[in-house]
Amino acid sequence: MINIGEVLETNEMVEKENLDVRTITIGISLLDCIDSDLQKLNEKIYNKITTVAKNLVKVGNEIESNYCIPIVNKRISVTPIALVGGAACKSPEDFATIADTMDRAAKQVGVNLIGGYSALVSKGMTKADEMLIRSIPIALHRTERVCSSVNLASTKTGINMDAVKLMGEIILEVAEISKDNDSADCMKLVVFCNAPDDNPFMAGAFHGVTETDAVINVGVSGPGVVLRAVEKVKGESFEVLCETIKKTAFKVTRVGQLVAKEASRMLNIPFGIVDLSLAPTPAVGDSVADILCSIGLEYAGAPGTTAALAMLNDQVKKGGVMASSYVGGLSGAFIPVSEDQGMINAVEAGAINLEKLEAMTCVCSVGLDMIAIPGDTPATTISGMIADEMALGMVNQKTTAARLIPAIGKKVGDQVEFGGLFGYAPIMPVNPFSCADFINRGGRIPAPIHSFKN
Known part of the structure; x- marks a missing residue:
């Protein structure tokens, strides 16, 4: 059991040594939001995120106050959107509308970042995966809080070099579209090998398909x-x-x-x-x-x-x-x-x-x-x-x-x-x-x- 004595022991660490909890991240499954109608899909995604995460910032602030432990960020991760949007999205722009929805939901609940605008392509790319990847430059540029990640390789499958080549091009596109801001949109994009399903840190956080409906990381x-x-x-x-x-x-x-x-x-x-x-x-x-x-x-x-x-x-x-x-x-x-x-x-x-x-x-x-x-x-x-x-x-x-x-x-x-x-x-x-x-x-x-x- 953890007791208040252990918390008090950390006071000096907090006050003098920059100790903080960097993030509380709620992982949310969007698999039950899948729909072939894009408008309905976006409505379901918005409602799911704003319902499950509605109290995250409030609770984080209460814990911070009760225990005098700085909690720097409150964040959300969701199921990789390439999986969620595959049935409804027919173009990169369709996928970008989901990024818009994620951004609106993140602003509504008050979190600073939301991750999961992601694709898992370590062995191959579906049409949905490729459309999502090609939508990343515009999706990141017109949203404030959305983060994107792509898993390109794993020990079990090898390295998808077609996807590696594409991501080199996409990263340059992301840089070009945000060049007036020191190409800062690239900060919200990361590529992985062996990406974990439960990472709470951005820009790589997504809610893996092996996870439960919602989880605190x-x-x-x-x-x-x-x-x-x-x-x-x-x-x-x-x-x-x-x-x-x-x-x-x-x-x-x-x-x-x-x-x-x-x-x-x-x-x-x-x-x-x-x-x-x-x-x-x-x-x-x-x-x-x-x-x-x-x-x-x-x-x-x-x-x-x-x-x-x-x-x-x-x-x-x-x-x-x-x-x-x-x-x-x-x-x-x-x-x-x-x-x-x-x-x-x-x-x-x-x-x-x-x-x-x-x-x-x-x-x-x-x-x-x-x-x-x-x-x-x-x-x-x-x-x-x-x-x-x-x-x-x-x-x-x-x-x-x-x-x-x-x-x-x-x-x-x-x-x-x-x-x-x-x-x-x-x-x-x-x-x-x-x-x-x-x-x-x-x-x-x-x-x-x-x-x-x-």
Whole structure:
């Protein structure tokens, strides 16, 4: 049982170390909304979302007040819309009307983001999948709170290279249509390998078809807390360091467990999982990269970075799984460039490049996250970067992703400004050599041999 004493123990973490619950996310199944009439489908979707999630913000605020725990975001994820809209949508514009409906519903209930404008195409694309993907640029541009994700690969199915090629083109379209705002619409679009059904974090959250009708998932975040703990054992052995990180992760995850159980009780919706990812912000002292520096690196990206990140990620998971009855989602360290001041500093110092970031993604949960690249990067090069990230996830049997921002009109040396939790990002150089012939082959890269475990 969780008691108030455990909550009181976190007061200093909240007040001095940037501890927060990053999000309470309600996952909502829209499978019972499916209809061949587009107007009726949109009406059902709006009514379902606004009914199930009508008290989410109110309850989140009450928990925040009762326990003095900051809850930064209240969010919604829904069943991948390519599945929901397949019977009614005959064109990309038809799908975009569903994005409009999702946005209206999100505004009505007061959440900041809604995810699930998604397609699962790791082995092949249906006509509905392709229409949804082609609708993404306009859907994201004319909505405020809708987030989109596409699962392109899995360990069991391999990599859908046709979809990888298409997503390179779509990402450039998303960038172009929002070029007057530093191509910021790309922040709301992510591609995955092995996407989990229960991820509460945006832009990748969707409500998987293996889930129940509605569920509460919570994402916690405590880079600042872990940083302070690591600073206290400077110079100590790895054994002491690992024990310190585990104990700290346990305390942070207990806060998430408390919030999740309270939200579940008050909303009368089942508790799903706690995602114990270390999710940074641009705030001083809230950086994953700073933890790596405190472990002993001059900058993130220095030799030893991948080993340090692997150790950090593993100890956070070991501590977290003991603190919650259900851990899921991504549950690892995020290493976005724009959202982490320490990562920004490392890029600006020349300590880290895309190749090193790619190596680091082998041992953490997300991938090439919030990476700003020159706006004239070819679509095939973007697809090649995505393919590399998908391969890491497929072969290593883990979740990987890419959220790339080709900033139209910007070049290496410039930066893009997003504001708030998204911060800013320096434009990173991209390998100039072509992979077009590779990307244009078409078809699918088969699943690796170790995927056959039946």
